[in-house]
Amino acid sequence: MALKDLEIRALQPKDRIYKKADERGLYIEVHPSGSKLWRFKYGYLGKDKRLAFGRYPEVTLAEAREKRDEARQKLRDGVDPLAERKRAKLLAHYKAANTFGDVAREYIGKMVAEGRADTTTAKAGWLLEQLRPLCGQPLTDLKPIDILAALKRLEAKGKLETARRCRSFAGRVFRYGVATGRAESDPTSLLRGALITPKTTHHAAILEPAAFGELLRAIEAYPGHRITRLACQISPHVMARPGEIRQALWPEIEFDNSVWRIPATRMKMRRPHSIPLSRQVKAYLLELHELTGPDGYIFPAFHTSRRPLSENTVNQAFRRMGYAVGEVTAHGLRTTASTLLNESGKWSPDAIERSLAHADKDAVRGTYNRGTYWEERVAMHQWWSDYLDLLRDGPEGKDPAWTSSPCRDRARK
Structure with a gap:
């Protein structure tokens, strides 16, 4: 029999976990601590599985039923909702661990391991610092407009050459990300011509x-x-x-x-x-x-x-x-x-x-x-x-x- 919200609020904790069923596999678990957790029981390829929907009352009865219906629709489409959730979590963790900053620092570490000059790696670190607004974002989430916005902020400060060098450095980071399977493309390649070309300045020299x-x-x-x-x-x-x-x-x-x-x-x-x-x-x-x-x-x-x-x-x-x-x-x-x-x-x-x-x-x-x-x-x-x-x-x-x-x-x- 379907649960009612008033009935759920009246449920009291006992010495052991107990359950109260709703409909079509949805039920609520009541823990000795007083926590009330939504669960969905289903079968997939001959195995019983359970999916958590959250804590009551943060997740209401109506929201729990909506989540249950979404899971049942996935099952009708041949998708295991629990496996899909695990994949989504893994992808989220993967993205979080592969931000622009993470990959850029790894790329600079590769430069050091290759024996690049200290001045070269120091400049790379300095360019990364200029691109700090991008550092916390996953490579796969960054679009050309995001990178352009960071470069335009440098241009607005009159740092035209710095903006140009930062675009080049960001491109190397993205290409390294592609090579190591953490990016799909280099969005900076689409920004050619978008920045102001700085006037070439030569090192001052005496020629007479x-x-x-x-x-x-x-x-x-x-x-x-x-x-x-x-x-x-x-x-x-x-x-x-x-x-x-x-x-x-x-x-x-x-x-x-x-x-x-x-x-x-x-x-x-x-x-x-x-x-x-x-x-x-x-x-x-x-x-x-x-x-x-x-x-x-x-x-x-x-x-x-x-x-x-x-x-x-x-x-x-x-x-x-x-x-x-x-x-x-x-x-x-x-x-x-x-x-x-x-x-x-x-x-x-x-x-x-x-x-x-x-x-x-x-x-x-x-x-x-x-x-x-x-x-x-x-x-x-x-x-x-x-x-x-x-x-x-x-x-x-x-x-x-x-x-x-x-x-x-x-x-x-």
């Missing part, structure tokens, strides 16, 4: 020889920390990226072979890179060796030898020399080298590109070129150091191979 000679003289006269001065003196000669210079280690320097060998783990393109050492650079390194050698960082931080020099140290030194942000930067020294070496007409563009450690767009050609141009690069680096000495010490126009240089003379000794 006479002006560059003034900078070299300012470096020579720099009154600050000796390690900082030597970092500023070496940087124009070696053409390496600022991060590669400041994280350089003494074991990478081969004085006998006049070469600096940088492992792939510290290179932007993940390829090992060798830099010929001119006599001038070797002289600077020998001076540094007395300060920071023979192990560890060549340019350690001032307060601890366990960390490299700060990434802003050289740029701050330029500011103290009187150069504004828009005039020269540590990275811009590479632009100066590239420009003046190409303008000299003495060296092949491929040799210059190899010394700058630029990747070749043609993979086959790039693989071949990695082993070529070494002899030319050795001669070029010595010519470049001699030319820098000429700019620093005297007038332009002479072949630097015939000029005298205090640094070269010191190296010979």
Whole structure:
């Protein structure tokens, strides 16, 4: 006989659990604690099963009957309502454990395991922080409009380049999610063209020889920390990226072979890179060796030898020399080298590109070129150091191979 709401409210707890039936498999369990729980009993493939519908009175009699009828409809359609509920719970747990933040952090962990540079993984972590509004949402729930909204918030703050980089990073996370079975597609691919294209800004660099000679003289006269001065003196000669210079280690320097060998783990393109050492650079390194050698960082931080020099140290030194942000930067020294070496007409563009450690767009050609141009690069680096000495010490126009240089003379000794 069907239950009535008044009758259910009157049910009192006993020492043991007991049941009161409603209709068509629905009943209520009364527990010794006083709890009254809805249950639905049914058979599926010859087995008796029970489905919980919740607690009375949070779930009313009418709601319990509605749930029962829905379950009976599933049974008529050949679906086990209990198995379907379990699948739904598993899916909910799966989604909750596979949010954008979870997958992104796992992806960054993969980058670390692959030996990506610390700066690269740190930037990835910073980009994830910019996308914090997406972190708590399952990958499968995120739509292009959700990602666009997060990127537009960055644009509204004037962070156009950050928004562009965040879209690229989010795309890598989604593609990793697809590859690991936790996403179906990359919605960021539909956002191409939706963001404001930032204006390309180049690293500030001095491109006039006479002006560059003034900078070299300012470096020579720099009154600050000796390690900082030597970092500023070496940087124009070696053409390496600022991060590669400041994280350089003494074991990478081969004085006998006049070469600096940088492992792939510290290179932007993940390829090992060798830099010929001119006599001038070797002289600077020998001076540094007395300060920071023979192990560890060549340019350690001032307060601890366990960390490299700060990434802003050289740029701050330029500011103290009187150069504004828009005039020269540590990275811009590479632009100066590239420009003046190409303008000299003495060296092949491929040799210059190899010394700058630029990747070749043609993979086959790039693989071949990695082993070529070494002899030319050795001669070029010595010519470049001699030319820098000429700019620093005297007038332009002479072949630097015939000029005298205090640094070269010191190296010979």
